[in-house]
Amino acid sequence: MRTILRVDMSTLRVTSEPVPERWKDFGGRALTSAIVFEEVPADADPLGPANKLIIATGLLGGTTAPNGGRLSIGGKSPLTGGIKESNVGGQLGHTLGHLGIAAIVVEGAAKTGLYSLLIEADGSAKLERTDDWAMLGNYALADKIAATRPEGDRFATASIGPAGEKRLAAASIAVSDPKGYPNRHAGRGGLGAVMGSKGLKAVIASDRGVTGVPDHADKDAFVAATRKFATALREHPVSGEGLPTYGTQVLTNIINEAGGYPTRNFSAGQFEFASALSGENMREITLERGGNVKHGCHSGCVIQCSRYWYDKDGHYKTKGMEYESVWSLGADCGIGDLDDVAELDRACGDIGIDTIEMGATLAVYMESGALAFGDAKGALAALKQVGTDSELGTTLGSGAGATGKKFGVTRVPTVKNQAMPAYDPRPIQGIGVTYATSTMGADHTAGYAITANVLGVGGSVDPLKPEGQVALSQSLQIATAMLDAMGLCIFVAFPVLDKPEAFEAIVEMATAHTGKDWNADELMGLGKKVLTYERLFNNHAGFTAADDRLPAYMYTEKLPPHNVVFTVPDAELDTMYDFVDETAMALQIS
Amino acid sequence: MQIELALFAKLSARYPVPGSGREPRPLEIEDGTRVGALVERIGLAAEPRITFVNGRHAADDRLLAEGDRLAIFPPIAGG
Numbered sequence: 001m002r003t004i005l006r007v008d009m010s011t012l013r014v015t016s017e018p019v020p021e022r023w024k025d026f027g028g029r030a031l032t033s034a035i036v037f038e039e040v041p042a043d044a045d046p047l048g049p050a051n052k053l054i055i056a057t058g059l060l061g062g063t064t065a066p067n068g069g070r071l072s073i074g075g076k077s078p079l080t081g082g083i084k085e086s087n088v089g090g091q092l093g094h095t096l097g098h099l100g101i102a103a104i105v106v107e108g109a110a111k112t113g114l115y116s117l118l119i120e121a122d123g124s125a126k127l128e129r130t131d132d133w134a135m136l137g138n139y140a141l142a143d144k145i146a147a148t149r150p151e152g153d154r155f156a157t158a159s160i161g162p163a164g165e166k167r168l169a170a171a172s173i174a175v176s177d178p179k180g181y182p183n184r185h186a187g188r189g190g191l192g193a194v195m196g197s198k199g200l201k202a203v204i205a206s207d208r209g210v211t212g213v214p215d216h217a218d219k220d221a222f223v224a225a226t227r228k229f230a231t232a233l234r235e236h237p238v239s240g241e242g243l244p245t246y247g248t249q250v251l252t253n254i255i256n257e258a259g260g261y262p263t264r265n266f267s268a269g270q271f272e273f274a275s276a277l278s279g280e281n282m283r284e285i286t287l288e289r290g291g292n293v294k295h296g297c298h299s300g301c302v303i304q305c306s307r308y309w310y311d312k313d314g315h316y317k318t319k320g321m322e323y324e325s326v327w328s329l330g331a332d333c334g335i336g337d338l339d340d341v342a343e344l345d346r347a348c349g350d351i352g353i354d355t356i357e358m359g360a361t362l363a364v365y366m367e368s369g370a371l372a373f374g375d376a377k378g379a380l381a382a383l384k385q386v387g388t389d390s391e392l393g394t395t396l397g398s399g400a401g402a403t404g405k406k407f408g409v410t411r412v413p414t415v416k417n418q419a420m421p422a423y424d425p426r427p428i429q430g431i432g433v434t435y436a437t438s439t440m441g442a443d444h445t446a447g448y449a450i451t452a453n454v455l456g457v458g459g460s461v462d463p464l465k466p467e468g469q470v471a472l473s474q475s476l477q478i479a480t481a482m483l484d485a486m487g488l489c490i491f492v493a494f495p496v497l498d499k500p501e502a503f504e505a506i507v508e509m510a511t512a513h514t515g516k517d518w519n520a521d522e523l524m525g526l527g528k529k530v531l532t533y534e535r536l537f538n539n540h541a542g543f544t545a546a547d548d549r550l551p552a553y554m555y556t557e558k559l560p561p562h563n564v565v566f567t568v569p570d571a572e573l574d575t576m577y578d579f580v581d582e583t584a585m586a587l588q589i590s
Numbered sequence: 591m592q593i594e595l596a597l598f599a600k601l602s603a604r605y606p607v608p609g610s611g612r613e614p615r616p617l618e619i620e621d622g623t624r625v626g627a628l629v630e631r632i633g634l635a636a637e638p639r640i641t642f643v644n645g646r647h648a649a650d651d652r653l654l655a656e657g658d659r660l661a662i663f664p665p666i667a668g669g
Binding site: 237238241242243245246247248249250251253254257258259270275279280281305323324421422444445448450451454455456457460462463464491494561562 | 596598599600602612613638640642645646647661663664665666667668669
């Protein structure tokens, strides 16, 4: 039986309840968004006690489904003011799955003090006062936590750094990887600040000695489906070769080649030091220094795009920086050296702040003239103020939008106040549609239209033209919401888009695991339900069509080298959620 | 005439002419050469690939011109 663990920070009570019948087919993002929709008032203060922080494992969480251990963290975002699901790797998703916990719902707020939630392998759970962990960075905290655990324990964590405790709108939640490094982040949308507002510093969950759970409705069929899925992932050139060899950083050169690599606060689409930042270069340097170039961020991953970055002396510095982080802290700030980027990435990870938002924020700060583009030392010094009481740190930690307002910068690349990731929407119009319309604010993962626009995966469309982009983004947003509900890594989408047997395997895994007879339409229907909860919540929170637009300058300022602006008509953007009324009726919500 | 050839990821080991590491390099080709013919000449015809000329996707029948930049990637994705 799957359970929901309720953690009331106001009374410090922890209780467990079965997942209600109406949510029995929900996991991950479906569960976080349904709970936010039903239980959080749309006008709630994101940092007040009426907001909730929901940590949910996918429907396949805890199983041996390949790449099935992703974790969804949800709530009302202090950055966007709308609903948020921030998806993260690391080991906690599987740990919760092993314990039969579908979701942890953190509600209320501690009146005083700082607490951590301990969940033991026997299923018991309690809050412990951990005031002496206040203002620790994620790495020092990980050492403190490890020191409290018994010899031979197997545990995973979610934690916040100083940025979360300071309730900054760009604060992340760090999740531990299989080696215990707190280096996977639910970065987007400031959920670290929500956790901080509750007075919760860490979640520590042990699944030591727990085996053979969760049960499958049909174990043999489940095992057969997982084999079919793993084979499809291994045979596709993207998930079987490109990602394992170079990690997500494999994208740097191709996005730069396509002229869509945002440089110096989105003022150009190509960066002269892209080659130095590239995945090819990162792999060579990492191998020279004895770093790790291939592992999974959670057990059961067959793609293995994670790596560790070592410093010049051969010591672990940070995770192998992701494409988005290298872009934001690198090209967008005019910084072209991987060691400089690694220092910034480590600081973000330790302070507990989203690398995408932070890089975009530093670039806006640089555009104000306060700091020169390319000044890596200055950027690090500014970044290290985040999480302290300094005014600059508070401003930067509040994101690109707040920084633009504070310093009078009008070219701020945000949608719904969330910074755009590493693809300029002008020469790659499909991703612009996703940025504009996603319930999350500017978010590439919500509907990764780079596939057909640049990479030739799942068909192809002209990236400079508006034709076909809304339909592409809509189908990707629906499919992604489904994958997020299952707990599957979105990188499985590359083979799924190209190989029918990969999608079939998802249907078969879901059916064999749950006993419900899933089919393709029902899986896509699940994605539509997720988006419907999210869209309606945002409507109730006051969002209108005007919020589904890119910043004005992207419709008028031409981006070199292709010298194009964003041209997808507003009327087409406004058709994105044409399925919501029908889905809402079926869900009996409005 | 001369173009610039850039090969990426695992294809960077397949440059037909010497140069510096993974860096792009100039390549002499005959006037009237199309992308497909050049790809065949340098031994990449059998490789799945994503091909750009001057930052735009290019099909095999694209005619190359003096000073063009031809960039070839294996199938990749991420994000």
